[in-house]
Every structure is written in structure tokens, then in C-alpha cells.
Amino acid sequence: MSGIWKWLIQGSAVFYVASAILPLLKSDAWWIRGWDFPRLQFAIFGLATMLLLSFTTPGWPLHKLALVLFLAVSLALDAYRIVPYTPLVRLESLPADSDDPARKLSIFVANVLQDNDDPQPLLRLLAELSPDMVLLLEVNGRWMDKLSDLRSSYPHHVGQSLENTYGIALFSRLELIDARVRHLVEPDVPSIHGLASLVSGEVVEIHGLHPKPPRPQSGGTTERDAELILIAREARDSEHPVIVMGDLNDVAWSHTTRLFRRISEMLDPRVGRGHFPTYPVALPFLRYPLDHVFHSRSLRLVEFKRLPDIGSDHFPVYAEFSLEPEGRLSQESPKADEQDHEEARDTLRRAE
Structure with missing residues (x-):
């Protein structure tokens, strides 16, 4: 694998981890709050990055293990944010009983x-x-x-x-x-x-x-x-x-x-x-x-x-x-x- 490809994957991993962690900051700065929006798209990007990092880069040196761990934690954060808005969880607004x-x-x-x-x-x-x-x-x-x-x-x-x-x-x-x-x-x-x-x-x-x-x-x-x-x-x-x-x-x-x-x-x-x-x-x-x-x-x-x-x-x-x-x-x-x-x-x- 070329060095450019390796650095591209690792850079993508760092980018995704930063995108998942920044919204945790209780700041109203536009450049922080803007990361709230495309979380589903970022999660897909993060999962693809973790798979590429795991299976296309050789060996498991310490820095790679650390990146995969950070990616996993970031994906868990995004799952916490996104999964409630899927049919995987219990309905919050219950269906009407009355037909009046x-x-x-x-x-x-x-x-x-x-x-x-x-x-x-x-x-x-x-x-x-x-x-x-x-x-x-x-x-x-x-x-x-x-x-x-x-x-x-x-x-x-x-x-x-x-x-x-x-x-x-x-x-x-x-x-x-x-x-x-x-x-x-x-x-x-x-x-x-x-x-x-x-x-x-x-x-x-x-x-x-x-x-x-x-x-x-x-x-x-x-x-x-x-x-x-x-x-x-x-x-x-x-x-x-x-x-x-x-x-x-x-x-x-x-x-x-x-x-x-x-x-x-x-x-x-x-x-x-x-x-x-x-x-x-x-x-x-x-x-x-x-x-x-x-x-x-x-x-x-x-x-x-x-x-x-x-x-x-x-x-x-x-x-x-x-x-x-x-x-x-x-x-x-x-x-x-x-x-x-x-x-x-x-x-x-x-x-x-």
C-alpha cells in the first residue's frame, strides 16, 4: 500500500473522530455547532474509514489500534445520537386511541x-x-x-x-x-x-x-x-x-x-x-x-x-x-x- 493511501485513511480517521467529539463541547460557536447536522453521513463515513483502516493497512501497530479504538468510540457516540430516530427503539409519540x-x-x-x-x-x-x-x-x-x-x-x-x-x-x-x-x-x-x-x-x-x-x-x-x-x-x-x-x-x-x-x-x-x-x-x-x-x-x-x-x-x-x-x-x-x-x-x- 502506498504511503499516500495510508496517510489518507489515517487522516480520514482523525477527521471523523474530531467531527464526533466536537459537538460534545457546550459551545455556541458556529463552527462547532455545525458538526451537529450531518451525523448520519459522518457515521457512514466513519464506519467505512474504520473498515479500510482495519483491513487494508498491514499489521496492528499501536497507533493503528489507537485509531480504531477512537473510531469505535466515535461511532458509538453517533449511534447514541442517531439510533433513537430509527424504528430500532420504542415509539415516543404513541398512536392515537381515539377517532373523534x-x-x-x-x-x-x-x-x-x-x-x-x-x-x-x-x-x-x-x-x-x-x-x-x-x-x-x-x-x-x-x-x-x-x-x-x-x-x-x-x-x-x-x-x-x-x-x-x-x-x-x-x-x-x-x-x-x-x-x-x-x-x-x-x-x-x-x-x-x-x-x-x-x-x-x-x-x-x-x-x-x-x-x-x-x-x-x-x-x-x-x-x-x-x-x-x-x-x-x-x-x-x-x-x-x-x-x-x-x-x-x-x-x-x-x-x-x-x-x-x-x-x-x-x-x-x-x-x-x-x-x-x-x-x-x-x-x-x-x-x-x-x-x-x-x-x-x-x-x-x-x-x-x-x-x-x-x-x-x-x-x-x-x-x-x-x-x-x-x-x-x-x-x-x-x-x-x-x-x-x-x-x-x-x-x-x-x-x-
Whole structure:
């Protein structure tokens, strides 16, 4: 084996190990948090590297043994992150027991891509699915004009169109109570909050979010993380069933999202079902789950699915829930400890 090939394999091993360990650092630096995203792809890369290192390089010198050990530990870390989002584990969001249509709520969530000029695929999909509630992200003035016909089918709506890719709009055929736009952390990043009245007369608390992603120009993810913490606290303390939805610019298995779920005590329909990757549409082998719908234990799942391409760089997602407060004890939610709460307080302090 040539020296170049040997060094290439060893360099790949070091790269993968670094990619698996860096997300363990509780840092909000964009170049650290960015490693959270393609963990499945990295795990496949790491496994291939370990096999190549084991079977194509001669002998077992100490440095090779050390690399294989580090690769194995890194693969175990990635398995810990990823396996919950596969059918290999127990479902977290349990299937609905009731079939009462008056206590059901269906939700459609889509990042439309501000530069996408064709709303027709989106409108056709909405006509086909006829969800009770539609949350759209990256809506600007042009998009709001093109979506004006939705108002006849969805008479209740709230939102803010912006030209910075953080416009947001919620359309609902269910009555919205005290629904409003808020700017939780950053003045140019709106979110939507309120109550939705089901046909039964019961209400569900709704939060629609689209925080900024990790990127060099923002320096870090403190603001994104703080927004999630604020909503986690509101969800935990709410007297109503709660749904948090949107393009969170974070993956299901990241430390930030898992902290959000422990503090909020909310459930993820993906756990035990699959990754349902939603971004980027154009790169099938690099996709990961950015678009989410979390729910409290009083809600049970009727359906969760990723939807077809609508011309955006994100796939939409669809979720339907059944309000079953009497079955609340049958679903286990994540729980936060004091260390989690201290980390949350520190995040909020840094975001001030």
C-alpha cells in the first residue's frame, strides 16, 4: 500500500473522530455547532474509514489500534445520537386511541424558500391534504400576495412578511385565540404564538418558530438556543396541550434540541419512527431533519410524514394529532435535571 493511501485513511480517521467529539463541547460557536447536522453521513463515513483502516493497512501497530479504538468510540457516540430516530427503539409519540374528529388537529409546516417563484406545488398539496393549520416560513410580500387565496379556506391568519428570509405566516381554519407575532430574542426574527380552538371547544397552544442557523456571520447559536429555551419554559408551564413547530435550523439529535425537549418535556414523533430528513432537497445523500413538530403528552399522534418537493430547498412536513388528556400518563417525556436548568439559565444570560 502506498504511503499516500495510508496517510489518507489515517487522516480520514482523525477527521471523523474530531467531527464526533466536537459537538460534545457546550459551545455556541458556529463552527462547532455545525458538526451537529450531518451525523448520519459522518457515521457512514466513519464506519467505512474504520473498515479500510482495519483491513487494508498491514499489521496492528499501536497507533493503528489507537485509531480504531477512537473510531469505535466515535461511532458509538453517533449511534447514541442517531439510533433513537430509527424504528430500532420504542415509539415516543404513541398512536392515537381515539377517532373523534372534533378532537383532532392536522398541521402542515413548510419553509417555502423566499426565492421560489412558483406557489402552485404548495397550493396543490394543501388542496390535497386540507390541513387544519398551515405554518409557512420565509414568506415575503410577494409570497403573501400569491397566497391571498388561502384566506378563503383559512379565515384565521397571523404573520409578518419580511425580505430577510425570516418572514412567517400561520393560516388556520380553526379559530385562533390571542394569536400574535412576537420577537423573542432578535428584532428581525419573528415567531407566532397563540391558542387554537378545536371543534370540540378545547384549546391547544401553538408556537411557530424559525430561528437563525449556525453561520459565520452570526458568530454563534446563542440567539437560536435562547429562543428554544424560552419556548421550552413556556411549553412546560402551560396549562394547555402544546405544539411547537417550524424550521428550527437544528437537527433532532443535537444537544440544543435534546435540551429543549428535556426542559419543555415535549415529545418528538420522529423517535422510534425515522429521521424524516427535510433539508436540503437537492442533495439526497446529505439530508438531515431541520423541520419539526413537537407536542406535549396530552396529544397523541395520528400521522407524521415528510411531504413531496414543493420547489423549496426544504421538504414540508405534515402531522396530525388527537387530543387525549386522559392518556397523558401513557406517554413518557424527557425530563430535565438541575444541570440542564443551569445551562438554560446561562444561555439566556448570554443572549441578553
